[in-house]
Amino acid sequence: MKADSPKHIGARIQRFEDVRLLSGAARYIDDIRLPGMLHCTFARAHTAHGTILEIDTSGLADLDYPTWVFTGKDTAGLSMKAHQDYPEMQYSEQPLLAEGKVRFVGEAVAAVLAEDAYKSEDAAEQLFIDCDPLPVVGTMAQARDASLPPLFDGWHSNVIVQRQMKGGDLEAAKAAAAHIIKRTYRNQRQAGVPMEGRGVVAHYNNADRVLTVWSSTQMPHLVRTYISEELDLPESRIRVVAPDVGGGFGVKGQVFGDEVLIAWLAMKTGRPVKWIEDRREHLIASIHARDHEHTLEAYVSADGRLLGLKADISVDNGAYSTYPFTSAGEPGMVGKVLPGPYDFQAYEATFRALATNKCSIGTYRGVARPSAVFSQERLMDDIAAELGLDPFEFRLKNIIREFPYKNVLGFTYDPGSYAESLELMQTLLADDVAAAKASHASDTTRVGVGIACFIEQTAHGTPDFTRRRTPIETGYIAARVEMAPDGTVTIDLGLQNHGQGLETTMAQVAADALGVLPSSVYVRHGDTLTTPYSVGTWGSRGGALGGGAVHVASLKIAEKLKAIAAHLMQTTPDEIELADGQAYMRSAEDRFIPISKLARAALRNVDQLPPGMLPGLEAEQRQDGPRDGTYANAVHAAVVEIDVPTGKMQLKRFVVVEDCGTILNPLVVDGQVRGGVVQGIGSAMFEHFVYDEECQPLTTSFADYLMPLAPEIPNIEVHHFETPTPLTPLGAKGLGEGGAIGPAAAIGNAVANALGVEVRETPLNANAIWHLSAHLRPAE
Amino acid sequence: MRPASFGYHKATDLAHALALLAEFGDDGRPLAGGQSLVPMMNLRLARPAHLVDINALPLTAIERRGDVLHVGALVRHHRYLSDPLIAAHFPAFLEAVHWIGHPTIRNHGSIGGSISHADPTAELPAICLLYDATIIASSTGGDRRIAARDFFLGAYVTALQPGEMVTAVEFPIPPAKSTGAFIELGERRGDFAIASVGVALQWSGRQITGAAVVCCGARLVPIRASEVENLLIGRQLDAPDAAAIGRRFANTIEPVSDHSGSSAYRKHLIGELTRRTIERACQQALETA
CATH class of the missing domain: 3.30.365.10 (Aldehyde oxidase/xanthine dehydrogenase, molybdopterin binding domain)
Incomplete structure (x- = not known):
């Protein structure tokens, strides 16, 4: 009976999340509206390379509504620091708002806030950014031209980093070759362009000193860690939520300065602050x-x-x-x-x-x-x-x-x-x-x-990340699986689902291990309050590592369910098989107990548990690559x-x-x-x-x-x-x-x-x- | 990407619309389908202080009035696809409509809007030029009749004066049997054209008696290929010598160069599309001979 039960892994199950996504019930970053929220518009550089002489904000005084404006002088010292620990690599930081110089068209120079997004956009237009242009480094050839000044003070050239990797005896290979074929190939510059652009909403709760940041991101925990480090806040009091994310494709797989800045603005103004990227900003200034x-x-x-x-x-x-x-x-x-x-x-x-x-x-x-x-x-x-x-x-x-x-x-x-x-x-x-x-x-x-x-x-x-020496040191994915007293299952997943079908595939994985239906498994993700620390969804790791974590964690719960079932049926755990929502006895298939009853025993009727077994049906697993x-x-x-x-x-x-x-x-x-x-x-x-x-x-x-x-x-x-x-x-x-x-x-x-x-x-x-x-x- | 602040006025009839446009002058723009104007406003490339919504006006007729086909300014592009007068007399027009954007754009966009916007690669300005249309521009001071060749002055620049709006376009119905074709090349279906060419031929038996050729992509306005139109007249349908005419036309133009196409490419393309449209128009004549 159980042997021919369909396995859920490998089954063509339609995606559970599509009901929400296709019926308009999904909730994206722009759907988040909080009382008293301010809207942020960035005034961005029009000059590709230049020294900022003045940011004239006097035009704001003529407006008949309140505005708030912040420039690099206000955020001085706050920056994105993305350094790889290579001795050859020239160090630079990207200020949250440009300080002193602008280095590309679209770089954020000032943040202008108002009580609605139309007003903040009108107000941002009132700013005049006076830039003294510097010579532009526009091509790879120009970047390798030593006569052009480096983009950053203290740099010796515009070669950020140059390194070598090698293996084997190349000279011998060359000497042995009958043909030497040399070619140069090029690929053009692209933008990433998920259907939904980026966006951030932040709110600081003064009562419990908790900062909540909603961001259309693939990596909420890394956003949390970076904000904690940069704003010097206890990470335990920061919650980062990725709501439904309308595509990421890696674009949203980095931490951006605006995620830190919007959080900082919410703390500075004492009001919730929202920034929703428009398509032009996305194309010129995301990545x-x-x-x-x-x-x-x-x-x-x-x-x-x-x-x-x-x-x-x-x-x-x-x-x-x-x-x-x-x-x-x-x-x-x-x-x-x-x-x-x-x-x-x-x-x-x-x-x-x-x-x-x-x-x-x-x-x-x-x-x-x-x-x-x-x-x-x-x-x-x-x-x-x-x-x-x-x-x-x-x-x-x-x-x-x-x-x-x-x-x-x-x-x-x-x-x-x-x-x-x-x-x-x-x-x-x-x-x-x-x-x-x-x-x-x-x-x-x-x-x-x-x-x-x-x-x-x-x-x-x-080990791969250790070799690279990037600011990201690890690649594991975590999952916490919990069965409720009615036998339904929750997975709190360190991955963030932005189109991968994880709410379905992870349920399939858990269902096979626990002997339940995938539809009884609820996959939650994207909220650092509920999900175990993980690096996020990127690098083709969701199915392999997230699936592995869910599988291993689910097996731990399955072992406990089998032990309870064995105790109640007076047999041994290896005699028990979980399938179709039941715990069967292998040798007598007409003997079975519903898994929901085992769950109830584990969490409520704990007097039915085997002697010495502690209540509870939950397990967590971190699966490294x-x-x-x-x-x-x-x-x-x-x-x-x-x-x-x-x-x-x-x-x-x-x-x-x-x-x-x-x-x-x-x-x-x-x-x-x-x-x-x-x-x-x-x-x-x-x-x-x-x-x-x-x-x-x-x-x-x-x-x-x-x-x-x-x-x-x-x-x-x-x-x-x-x-x-x-x-x-x-x-x-x-x-x-x-x-x-x-x-x-x-x-x-x-x-x-x-x-x-x-x-x-x-x-x-x-x-x-x-x-x-x-x-x-x-x-x- | 939000428009600058503007006033919105719903016109109840033509007199009301013209009065509002007269009042606002340079600061006013009529709003029809909004398929070009609204995106331009969102990008703040256009910032009219006042929009006069003319969608309630009865400028929606496609009808024969004597020797001309009268097309009201609010006729939406999709209607040409099923209009027998367009199919019978203006086959290049019918073909051109298939190249206009996507269904949503064809359902909302209007002829008045398209020609007033005067995008250099838009299909309907080229069609107006190809068929020697007359544009009716109305204001509180009365109507002006402007020949298409005098209407398009530059990229997004027309002969319309402040306070004026297009109310209709008249296409003279060709006196003889008419065939035509319109071919466009863009990177993707529905894109702005890299180049497009339209041809309209008139026939007496197997002989061409009238010819018009128009192209987009050579300059910042659509242009007529008057140099080669005369060469077509008198030719037989089985020997239009289209390739030579296409090359000859290409040799008279010096197209712009940008990231979507070099000047040399556009020049060659216009020659090739000219050949193909002529051959197609001749093929139509052969099929209906």
Whole structure:
């Protein structure tokens, strides 16, 4: 009877949270309204680089309503400090409100408060910020130009940090190489753009001296810790709440100065204070992403074996270091992941972050890996073309097949399905490859097929963070599971759910361990008052580590339930099985006790407990990630059709073969993959944050900053391999970011295949495609 | 992203609207569908002190009046899609409407609003220019009839004077059989165009007797390709020589360069779209010959 009970892990259960989200019942940051609340509007820098001469606030006096204004003089010394403990790294802080200088257009210079948001916005317009312009550092080349002054006093140059990582004997690899292939690849600057922007509300309760901060964040506990440190408040008296969060994608996976500032303003004014970011602010002043340049040099043997790789990696970091992943995080990640799924044992990467007068780079879905994989996989195709090899054949010749595999940097890869995924994709694409080949006789309509094969280190554990020396020291996720006297279950989860389906998948995990229905499990998250300390939801760790924590904690409760059941049925705990809301006796299946009755015994009729057992049904577990994380793998493929005379490209097909280990819920997995792919298509074809030579932003609304929209997206086919990892409790690997990592590379390769050219950069918009296809047009 | 403070006035009839606009002068703007004006106000790029809501006015007719098609200023874009007069006489107009934004924009946006806003890449200003429309601008001082070629002066700049509003647009009904096409290229469906071209041809049997070509994306206003229109007249439907005409037109323009497209790309694109629209208009003639 129990053996054939459906298991909830792996079931296609529709998301519980969707009822709330789709019926308009969700409560987002802007829905929070408190009595006496003041609204904050930031006056922001119009100059990319300049010395603040004066902030003239006299215009506020003419207004017929009360206003409050604060500048960097009021918040002097309060700042975001995001330093990585590398001796080479130049230290800087971002003041909560600009002090002395502004360093990018959009930097917050003053906070203006009024009793409604229209008034504060009108009032902020009255401020006049007088700036004496300084020379602008606008490009990576300018940032490396020693003749331009550094952005910060005391710096020796605008190279924030430059480091190396290496493994094996690169000189020997070079000497043995029959082919040396060197290429430079670039990815454009992007914004992150969740559907809901950011926002903060803060309230200080003078009676019990508790500061409450609501923020649209992925990491409420880290916000709490930072506010505590910066404002010198006891962390026990700070509560941070992330309400429903309308998408984060990593943008909300950092602590921002405004989160500290709004809290400070609430304490300063004695009134609740609210700030809701508008789209323009989001685009120019939250965080940016990508903006990489990689020069790669591959050493390849005569028979097409990769022998070694040399990489030079630059990231245009913008002005400031973001917390907690810092300026070194983005370029360092490229250096770390470039070895990818291929077997070679000689490598050297030099990576650097460059300071410019632009919005700061932060984490955005994929974090450096979309750029790294673009370069890695474009290079693989460029090498294959030079050697006259088929792209699949060349990859299969070099793909890692035996696990665990220790890579050139010493990272150990757990088992995956690298070769199998490539082989399946090869089969799936056979007809498209033939059609592409046939189209190459045409100068007007070209079809191209491109693939991207990659791995993703996910669910990194504490040792990985220790190696990085960032302000974030650990990667564990905590869950506290509690059963109520009626047998229903509450999970207080250290993760914050902003679209991952965690309110459903975590319930599935607990349900299997406890023998109850997922619908009887209530998952709470995002409130530091109720949830155990954790680092938040980012880095593809929710399913793997959060799921692991819930599983282990639930098993602890299950053990106790079995002990109670065994006592009541006069048998031993190993004779008891929990399923379908009942505790069954294995040897006599007609004998069972409802789990609710066991719960009642544990919490109310405690006289029924076994001798010596304490009342209560709760357990907590902190699940850390493995030393090197667990490696998910995937192959993405794009089929494109290009109208050569106009440069218009259509995505005809997008296929994903992925392996994230144990699948908790296939609907959620497919949704995560597809959402990520759409964002990756945005990176490949549409999204481009553009600055002019003076570092004035040009793409400040959705009219100019082009997001991928439904008509441009084909059906995204998703195929799975399921190789459970031995490194997490459920065998699950991280999944959240993978979808976004492959598309730029797959589409880049498809364009290269279609046009018979090398593709060196994104975005591949109509203008770019037209310029790439010059050789197919008759000379004019 | 909230508009600066403004006054709102709901006009009850045309006389009321014109009186309000006369009173407010430069500080007043009519509000129809608000699809361009309201976002501009939210970004504070437009800050009229007074909005005169004209949505209750009866400027909603699409009807034949003698030799012209009269289109009231408040006709919403979606209506052209099912209007037999548009389909019969102005096929390029019908095609252009498919390229206007998204369904919400087509349901709210009005012709008066679109041409008064005069976005350089908008479809309806180009269509007015293509079909030699006359714009009726009304004020308390009476009506002015302005030819489309004199109406669009620059990006977001028109010949409208303070106190005036568009009340109707008149399209002369082509005397002969008319075919036409409109093709636009943008990054995404519904985007502002990188470039677009419209063609209207008139026929006597298999021969072109009248031709108009319009394009967006070359300059900050839509332009007519008068140099090549004459070359089309007299050609046969199976030999329009569209590619050469497209190239010739492209050679007369020097488009702007920006992050969405280089000048060279736009120039080539306009030539290519000209070829395609001519060929399509000829194909229509062939199918109905």
